[in-house]
Amino acid sequence: MVVHSSYFLLEFAGIIIALVISVYAYLKYVSFSYWSSRNVISPKPIIPFGHIKPVTTRKRSIGELFQDIYSEYKKHPIIGVYLFTRPNLVIADLDLLRFVLTKEFPHFHDRGVYCDEKTEPLSGHLFSLPGAKWRFLRNKFSPTFTSSKIKQMFPTVKETSNRLSLIVEKKAQNSEVIEIKDLMARFSTDVIASVAFGIDCNSLENPDAEFRAMGRKFFAPRKGIAGLVFAFPILHKLFKFTSIPEDVTNFFMGAFKEAVEYRTANNVVRRDFLDLVIQLIYKGYVHNDDEKAPLPGTVDEQKITMDEGAAQAFVFWVGGFDTSSSTVTHCLYELALNQELQEKTAAEIIRVLEEYGDVTYESIRAMPHLHKVVSETLRKYPVVPILNRECTEDIDLPGTGFRATKGTKIIVPVLGIHWDPDLYPEPEKFDPERFNEENIAKRHPYAYLPFGEGPRNCIGMRFGLVQSKVGLIRMLSKFRFTPGPNLDVPLIMDKANFVQMALNGVTLRVQMR
Numbered sequence: 001m002v003v004h005s006s007y008f009l010l011e012f013a014g015i016i017i018a019l020v021i022s023v024y025a026y027l028k029y030v031s032f033s034y035w036s037s038r039n040v041i042s043p044k045p046i047i048p049f050g051h052i053k054p055v056t057t058r059k060r061s062i063g064e065l066f067q068d069i070y071s072e073y074k075k076h077p078i079i080g081v082y083l084f085t086r087p088n089l090v091i092a093d094l095d096l097l098r099f100v101l102t103k104e105f106p107h108f109h110d111r112g113v114y115c116d117e118k119t120e121p122l123s124g125h126l127f128s129l130p131g132a133k134w135r136f137l138r139n140k141f142s143p144t145f146t147s148s149k150i151k152q153m154f155p156t157v158k159e160t161s162n163r164l165s166l167i168v169e170k171k172a173q174n175s176e177v178i179e180i181k182d183l184m185a186r187f188s189t190d191v192i193a194s195v196a197f198g199i200d201c202n203s204l205e206n207p208d209a210e211f212r213a214m215g216r217k218f219f220a221p222r223k224g225i226a227g228l229v230f231a232f233p234i235l236h237k238l239f240k241f242t243s244i245p246e247d248v249t250n251f252f253m254g255a256f257k258e259a260v261e262y263r264t265a266n267n268v269v270r271r272d273f274l275d276l277v278i279q280l281i282y283k284g285y286v287h288n289d290d291e292k293a294p295l296p297g298t299v300d301e302q303k304i305t306m307d308e309g310a311a312q313a314f315v316f317w318v319g320g321f322d323t324s325s326s327t328v329t330h331c332l333y334e335l336a337l338n339q340e341l342q343e344k345t346a347a348e349i350i351r352v353l354e355e356y357g358d359v360t361y362e363s364i365r366a367m368p369h370l371h372k373v374v375s376e377t378l379r380k381y382p383v384v385p386i387l388n389r390e391c392t393e394d395i396d397l398p399g400t401g402f403r404a405t406k407g408t409k410i411i412v413p414v415l416g417i418h419w420d421p422d423l424y425p426e427p428e429k430f431d432p433e434r435f436n437e438e439n440i441a442k443r444h445p446y447a448y449l450p451f452g453e454g455p456r457n458c459i460g461m462r463f464g465l466v467q468s469k470v471g472l473i474r475m476l477s478k479f480r481f482t483p484g485p486n487l488d489v490p491l492i493m494d495k496a497n498f499v500q501m502a503l504n505g506v507t508l509r510v511q512m513r
């Protein structure tokens with residue numbers, strides 16, 4: 001009996017060892033030889049992580065991982081990496097970036113991220129949709145982001161910024177320390193909730209408002225699986241992982257449908273994103289700015305569904321609130337550390353506000369220094385630290401000898417490029433003059449990618465900039481910021497978050513001017 005069971009144990013151990021050796025050999029000689037067999041330079045992978053181990057152990061964020069790889073291998077135009085066993089191609093050469101993002105966009109028009117409209121309707125949004133469906137919706141929605149449409153939404157941004165100012169004023173009168181990141185997230189939550197869902201959620205006064213709570217929940221890192229599902233979107237389908245927590249989905253679907261029904265039943269017309277989405281649902285196109293109905297046959301009148309509308313309102317919220325609030329937060333942080341620059345920026349703002357009477361859409365354009373400061377903020381802290389694309393049709397990548405085949409995953413290391421000392425000397429230095437006309441002209445246009453590039457760039461760029469600048473104008477025209485006692489200098493970024501965000505918040509002391 002004893003002899004039998006020890007044979008069994010030995011056999012079992014032998015099978016396990018043989019299995020482990022076979023898997024190891026397969027990974028090493030098959031999976032992880034993908035790049036070497038195609039003569040593409042690749043850092044040595046760690047089995048079974050490939051190159052993603054520092055992210056899974058929270059030593060580096062995903063943006064920092066690709067920054068490290070770019071910095072070390074940037075003399076090569078393309079670099080092969082593995083996210084676990086999944087090959088991804090990093091593009092390090094700026095001309096090649098232009099080729100992928102713009103010139104040959106039809107070969108790279110997808111992101112290759114999870115999207116399953118049937119089981120998760122909110123996942124069918126512009127950011128993740130592939131192919132013809134993306135093109136259809138991007139064409140439908142582009143007219144909703146023109147400057148004249150954004151101008152119509154300006155009063156909402158301005159009114160919300162007044163409320164922001166009142167809240168900060170109470171703190172400034174006693175020279176209190178405030179946590180800027182959360183405050184700004186509440187400001188942009190209120191703006192987006194109003195323009196995309198028609199809801200006055202007032203998270204500025206009520207930090208626990210449901211909209212804000214749902215935002216926190218959606219952006220809370222989903223432990224363990226985030227890196228895996230980014231590398232293998234198929235896991236969503238296999239294991240029924242949803243990309244959005246169920247209660248977040250129910251909340252947004254409900255809020256959107258209720259708002260649409262209320263406006264249509266009561267004939268309410270407000271000049272905001274929701275109104276434009278309603279036009280796309282009921283008419284199939286948005287009115288021209290001159291408000292004349294288009295001639296029959298001159299526009300595509302194919303309507304969008306309620307679910308498609310809800311998914312876009314959702315992505316405007318996801319794409320709009322954290323990006324803008326992080327931008328304002330990082331900017332105030334840098335200005336708190338550099339009082340001279342803060343005074344210079346405030347002086348321009350105060351002078352222009354006196355000239356225009358108040359903050360207006362036009363007054364923002366009269367603040368070139370503020371624009372440089374915001375540009376440098378987005379250079380040093382690109383909220384989206386990598387871009388990604390998927391090759392949708394085989395094509396040779398010029399100057400590399402490599403043919404990208406359908407399905408090849410592409411990564412653009414934005415953080416690495418923005419911190420490249422050959423492009424931006426002393427990259428850790430905050431210097432808005434990098435964005436004066438002369439310096440911009442000297443740089444490659446693809447050396448600056450905070451909003452991406454090409455036909456699939458950020459559709460909300462104008463709105464994001466307006467919202468961020470109005471927040472800054474309100475803050476800097478009335479208040480002075482200095483570092484708070486617990487401020488991390490330099491900022492420590494949250495390694496678990498895809499977007500660039502300060503781990504411990506940004507605490508600044510605020511005083512009246």
Ligand code: HEM
Pocket residue numbers: 126127128138315316317319320321323324327383384387388449450451452453454455456457458459460461463464465468
């Ligand atoms: C400072 C603010 C913002 C930053 C830094 C930012 C950044 C980005 C970046 C880097 C991308 C990817 C572009 C690419 O792959 O080439 C993107 C895509 C997108 N953004 Fe923004 N964004 C901001 C504000 C907004 C706002 C306010 C909205 C909506 C109201 C928005 C909606 C979107 C959407 C829908 C996409 C996907 C576009 C597509 O694939 O067609 N973003 N954004």
